[in-house]
Amino acid sequence: MTRKEQKEERRKAILMTALNLFVEKGYYDTKITDIAAAVPMSTGLMFHYFESKEVLLLELVKMGAEGTQALSSGPAAQAMADLPADQYLKGFLQQMFSFANEQPWVFNMFVLMGQVRRNGMPEEARKVAMAVNSIDFTAALIARGQMDGVFRAGDPILMSRCFWASVQGIMEEMAMDREMEAPDPEWIVSILKA
């Protein structure tokens, strides 16, 4: 393994450790020394890998942003593209839940993204988190579902926002209690159903 690869591995380890701690104790209550101790690694060395705590957060948020994109436009999503709109969303949620179950950091990522979007956190990170937008895509899908009569009437944008807000809320609930069972995707999609 080359030096560069080693460094990359180490960076990932730091990122994952930080993600855990940020979600568990919050960004501000997580001290650089906490992350260092958990990796483990000396405090000073952290700055060899990330130039500041803020940059570390930013990288995580970028990961989250990319992940969200990948989730909604990746191959799995493509494969379902011509299902009826309600089937599509159900399948989507199904995949999201089962993926998150295998890779628990996905839950943490949801929580982190939510925190960064809502709470006062460093400007830069906030911007990146805010730029992620699943609303419009889903709104279009909802409009299609309405034409087909599977979804109820209503402003597709508003419905899309409610749908995602619910999903966000539920993912955060699940993140807080890993024992919690995933809900039936049908329940959530019902928000939109005729």
Added chain:
Amino acid sequence: MTRKEQKEERRKAILMTALNLFVEKGYYDTKITDIAAAVPMSTGLMFHYFESKEVLLLELVKMGAEGTQALSSGPAAQAMADLPADQYLKGFLQQMFSFANEQPWVFNMFVLMGQVRRNGMPEEARKVAMAVNSIDFTAALIARGQMDGVFRAGDPILMSRCFWASVQGIMEEMAMDREMEAPDPEWIVSILKA
């Protein structure tokens, strides 16, 4: 107006100012001087009213906790107590949305409570926020609705958690964008419907 009443008024003013700032910029990014400047009042005087920033947060969280109790067991809730379960929840959400529309701090309170529950914030506040529990009450209601055939099958506790997680998510979305229209309560209750 007595001295004591004056002090009480001033305390409320500080609390409301702090609530706004905590939600807008986050607890940690809100400096005591920010709150003082916004009230307005000198920095030192803040400590005449609240012994620390942490205590200030704690009082807000206590308010939020009481408010939540009041909302779910207050007279408005009592009045609807023998409606069918789905009607009850719909009416409940309706009242919550319209109340929050008149008293916008209610949105802020939702956001703050969510932040305190999830993010690392001072221990004490966290405990108080966690102690609030609407889950069990709603779960009982859901069980009733299932008997009457208005709600779908499923673990009432899980359904209740999903219901409140959705509500929380939607309230937070609305808090972030005050222009956003409230969703039709029917949409949310559909999560539970048969």
Added chain:
DNA sequence: TTGTATATTGAATACACATTCAATGAATGA
């Protein structure tokens, strides 16, 4: 009026914590 309690101020203090740094150790390549 006078004395006492409370309200108010803004500068001084103290502390926590991100960041820097000088020094040491380990790997790589010639």
Added chain:
DNA sequence: TCATTCATTGAATGTGTATTCAATATACAA
């Protein structure tokens, strides 16, 4: 083998900010 680069350490530094404090003004009670 030596030289150079990178990895690592933990203590020193500096900064931001909650909190304290000594001083002053204002209200109140007798």
